[in-house]
Amino acid sequence: MNLKRILAISIVCYIFVLFFFQVDFTAALEAQSKINTLVEKVKIPNTVTAVYLRSRVYDTLFEVIVFSVGVLGVTIMLKAEPRSELSEQTIFGTAQVYSSGIMAISVTIFLYVVLNGHISPGGGFAGGVILASSVVLYGVSSSFIKALSHYEKLRMKILENIALVIILSLMTMGLSFPNFTFGLNEAQSYGSILSGGVIPLINLLIGLKVYAGAWKMASEFVVRRGTL
Amino acid sequence: MISDMVIYTSLIGAFLGTLGMLLTSNLIKKILALGIVETSVTLFFTAISSKGGTRAPIIPSLPIENVHFADPIPQAVIITSIVIGFAILSLLLTFTIMLHNRYHTVDIDLIEGMLEGEEE
Amino acid sequence: MILYLSIIPLLLGGVSLILNQRTKITIVLTFTSLLTSIVILLFNIGKNFEMVIGNWGTLGISIGYDEFALPFLLAVIVVLSAITLNSLQKSYDGFFYALITLLLGSLNAVFITRDLFNVYVSFELASIIGFILIAYGRKGKQIWATVKYMLISALGFNFYLIGIGLVYMKSGTFSFSALDYMDKLPAVLIFTGLSVKSGLFLLSMWLPDAHANAITEVSPILSGLMVKIEDYLVIRFLQYGSFQWLRNFYLVIGTFSAVAGVLFAMNAKKAKDVLAYHTFSQIGFIIAASNMAAAWHAFSHAVFKGLLFMTAGNIKERLGTQKIQEWKGKINIKEYIPLLVGSAAIMGTPLTSGFVTKNGIMDSISGPAKYFLVVASIGTVISFSKLIFVGVSKEKMKLRWNMWLAYGIMVAAVFIHGIIGFDTHHTLDALIMIATGIPLFFMLKKFLNPLPRIFERLDNALILYLLLFGIMLTFVLE
Numbered sequence: 140m141n142l143k144r145i146l147a148i149s150i151v152c153y154i155f156v157l158f159f160f161q162v163d164f165t166a167a168l169e170a171q172s173k174i175n176t177l178v179e180k181v182k183i184p185n186t187v188t189a190v191y192l193r194s195r196v197y198d199t200l201f202e203v204i205v206f207s208v209g210v211l212g213v214t215i216m217l218k219a220e221p222r223s224e225l226s227e228q229t230i231f232g233t234a235q236v237y238s239s240g241i242m243a244i245s246v247t248i249f250l251y252v253v254l255n256g257h258i259s260p261g262g263g264f265a266g267g268v269i270l271a272s273s274v275v276l277y278g279v280s281s282s283f284i285k286a287l288s289h290y291e292k293l294r295m296k297i298l299e300n301i302a303l304v305i306i307l308s309l310m311t312m313g314l315s316f317p318n319f320t321f322g323l324n325e326a327q328s329y330g331s332i333l334s335g336g337v338i339p340l341i342n343l344l345i346g347l348k349v350y351a352g353a354w355k356m357a358s359e360f361v362v363r364r365g366t367l
Numbered sequence: 368m369i370s371d372m373v374i375y376t377s378l379i380g381a382f383l384g385t386l387g388m389l390l391t392s393n394l395i396k397k398i399l400a401l402g403i404v405e406t407s408v409t410l411f412f413t414a415i416s417s418k419g420g421t422r423a424p425i426i427p428s429l430p431i432e433n434v435h436f437a438d439p440i441p442q443a444v445i446i447t448s449i450v451i452g453f454a455i456l457s458l459l460l461t462f463t464i465m466l467h468n469r470y471h472t473v474d475i476d477l478i479e480g481m482l483e484g485e486e487e
Numbered sequence: 488m489i490l491y492l493s494i495i496p497l498l499l500g501g502v503s504l505i506l507n508q509r510t511k512i513t514i515v516l517t518f519t520s521l522l523t524s525i526v527i528l529l530f531n532i533g534k535n536f537e538m539v540i541g542n543w544g545t546l547g548i549s550i551g552y553d554e555f556a557l558p559f560l561l562a563v564i565v566v567l568s569a570i571t572l573n574s575l576q577k578s579y580d581g582f583f584y585a586l587i588t589l590l591l592g593s594l595n596a597v598f599i600t601r602d603l604f605n606v607y608v609s610f611e612l613a614s615i616i617g618f619i620l621i622a623y624g625r626k627g628k629q630i631w632a633t634v635k636y637m638l639i640s641a642l643g644f645n646f647y648l649i650g651i652g653l654v655y656m657k658s659g660t661f662s663f664s665a666l667d668y669m670d671k672l673p674a675v676l677i678f679t680g681l682s683v684k685s686g687l688f689l690l691s692m693w694l695p696d697a698h699a700n701a702i703t704e705v706s707p708i709l710s711g712l713m714v715k716i717e718d719y720l721v722i723r724f725l726q727y728g729s730f731q732w733l734r735n736f737y738l739v740i741g742t743f744s745a746v747a748g749v750l751f752a753m754n755a756k757k758a759k760d761v762l763a764y765h766t767f768s769q770i771g772f773i774i775a776a777s778n779m780a781a782a783w784h785a786f787s788h789a790v791f792k793g794l795l796f797m798t799a800g801n802i803k804e805r806l807g808t809q810k811i812q813e814w815k816g817k818i819n820i821k822e823y824i825p826l827l828v829g830s831a832a833i834m835g836t837p838l839t840s841g842f843v844t845k846n847g848i849m850d851s852i853s854g855p856a857k858y859f860l861v862v863a864s865i866g867t868v869i870s871f872s873k874l875i876f877v878g879v880s881k882e883k884m885k886l887r888w889n890m891w892l893a894y895g896i897m898v899a900a901v902f903i904h905g906i907i908g909f910d911t912h913h914t915l916d917a918l919i920m921i922a923t924g925i926p927l928f929f930m931l932k933k934f935l936n937p938l939p940r941i942f943e944r945l946d947n948a949l950i951l952y953l954l955l956f957g958i959m960l961t962f963v964l965e
Contacts, residue, residue: 170438190443209454317541
């Protein structure tokens with residue numbers, strides 16, 4: 140047993156010491172020309188979004204599908220597992236007040252991050268995670284049953300599915316007709332929200348999708364393992 | 368230079384995560400160590416994109432100023448890898464819950480011992 | 488046009504993810520995407536091109552098609568059609584078919600892409616689908632097998648990401664063309680990062696557990712298609728300059744894997760274990776040669792190993808055991824024929840696909856490695872004699888039409904490939920190998936007992952992988 144540990148430590152040390160002395164830093168990357176092309180072709184300020192949703196949208200298509208498969212996988216795999224009791228939940232008054240407040244603020248932040256994703260740092264994935272984490276925080280610190288019920292009440296499942304279909308079809312359109320920009324952004328000035336054309340819409344839908352999926356996953360875990 | 372330092376830091380992170388995966392027999396801790404490796408790789412890509420410059424690649428107004436912007440492509444692609452890592456970690460935790468429901472432990476030596484004794 | 492090979496299955500797979508309550512619709516969508524893949528592939532046969540999606544130049548993702556991708560794309564279509572047909576009238580839900588459709592899309596995407604990061608993304612989609620499918624039966628053994636697979640492969644893929652990060656740092660693009668002038672370190676990182684899923688002995692020791700414990704429809708996918716991705720990438724990367732120096736290493740590790748896999752397989756007692764260990768051995772053959780012949784061997788291996796795994800799984804479902812001892816005298820003739828055809832192909836009997844492609848590999852290898860591969864071939868005959876001499880029962884059994892069709896597609900693929908490519912000049916060698924193997928089996932029968940599975944424990948598998956990784960890194964130093 141001990142021998143195995145020593146062997147493991149020495150191998151890993153050997154590998155990473157070699158890394159340290161072999162990594163070659165001589166690269167001199169010039170990002171200017173790439174940024175010029177991106178701004179010229181997509182006409183939005185945030186070039187990361189331009190890469191993410193335009194020039195490498197093929198990767199993003201896979202990413203959306205990986206996320207959906209992950210969520211459904213977690214849900215379906217855990218379907219047959221026993222549930223734990225949810226009724227007894229320890230609640231602290233302060234936490235309840237603050238977590239409700241944080242949830243209210245996070246909806247605003249979600250909309251800001253998502254709709255401004257092509258102007259300032261942000262985007263669909265970040266926005267969705269912000270909203271989902273605040274709802275999870277509310278659920279584990281205040282009332283999990285109440286948090287659970289909003290998924291049914293708002294019909295998040297249908298919303299999520301519609302979002303997935305629209306995202307996939309918009310991305311396929313973008314891949315099939317690269318020069319087709321839906322004509323939304325021609326009259327707008329550089330840097331306004333509508334100048335992104337279809338990008339804010341895709342960001343919003345990805346945000347909704349990620350929020351619904353992340354909350355679904357987290358709630359499945361909490362339902363199986365119990366709250367505090 | 369800052370990006371070289373960040374690359375070294377990310378390699379140290381990957382080193383610690385790999386060691387953690389080997390040295391613990393607790394499944395949850397192994398998964399957490401894997402998370403450390405994934406985060407380190409994310410940091411590595413961020414460092415690569417800062418090789419050409421450290422200014423965020425967001426151009427508020429045209430024409431584009433000639434300052435050293437960071438490269439947008441590694442930052443954009445690593446979002447994909449974060450999502451994939453997220454999916455893998457959540458699936459791993461799901462399977463850990465299922466294993467715990469069946470064998471009532473998360474210690475891999477015990478689980479493997481029980482599985483070897485198990486006939487179909 | 489070639490882009491739709493992956494886009495259409497992904498789109499339809501996304502729709503079937505949503506409609507996962509309605510099994511019928513998802514089955515129809517799976518067959519639709521298989522049909523469109525066949526049509527698009529037919530339009531592209533014989534072409535050779537590379538293009539960038541959406542005229543983005545070095546900023547975009549390049550895809551392409553050439554003759555190296557053809558065997559793999561064909562294998563995907565044959566194996567997935569057969570297992571989808573086999574799975575009808577069993578109690579699979581819509582999610583299963585949605586995963587199959589998505590798997591078709593992601594596998595096609597790997598085989599047409601020319602972009603390092605897109606390889607990562609599509610490979611990971613395929614692997615995540617594989618992880619879920621292995622655990623689909625929800626038995627303890629299956630879940631443990633998939634956890635082991637996930638932990639090891641996720642670690643390996645992080646090394647791959649570091650490797651492509653280094654490539655990007657040097658060249659400023661993720662395109663395959665950047666691989667022409669890379670150092671040795673990124674090449675080693677890319678090869679070892681991917682090889683964790685390659686099915687080579689010592690590098691991917693999670694394999695026997697996962698392949699042997701998965702359900703009937705999933706084992707053919709894992710053995711036929713998932714491990715082929717890395718073989719395809721090895722063959723593809725060898726076209727680029729910075730991977731040339733690795734060719735000798737491929738030869739050594741491939742030969743080793745071929746021999747070691749056979750050694751374990753000869754001693755195994757359970758049908759699916761035997762087949763899983765043979766994956767090590769056949770992948771060893773492919774990696775050792777790593778040329779066009781090897782690509783076609785990957786196709787024929789996908790078909791015959793898929794056939795064997797499917798038949799073994801169906802027999803196991805019917806009899807409730809996978810010990811070959813207990814199968815004696817209980818196998819129906821309708822199950823025995825596919826088993827026999829598959830075994831004949833893997834042994835390299837003339838007129839089957841295994842004969843054609845194995846000879847192609849043998850011709851392209853010279854030096855001492857050839858003798859080891861001959862030994863491995865004789866070992867294959869010895870270990871498959873177990874399956875050939877099981878004895879057939881007289882009982883009547885009704886085989887449903889979908890199973891007929893599933894067996895029919897694969898058996899037809901084995902024979903058509905074998906007859907088209909038939910060439911007389913190695914016939915005698917093949918017959919001599921079979922003639923020496925079968926008597927050897929009856930002589931050695933008493934001494935064959937399952938070898939210890941100590942290498943397959945999670946920690947040992949991880950250490951072995953890292954050990955080989957360390958050895959590989961030593962070659963980087965001049």
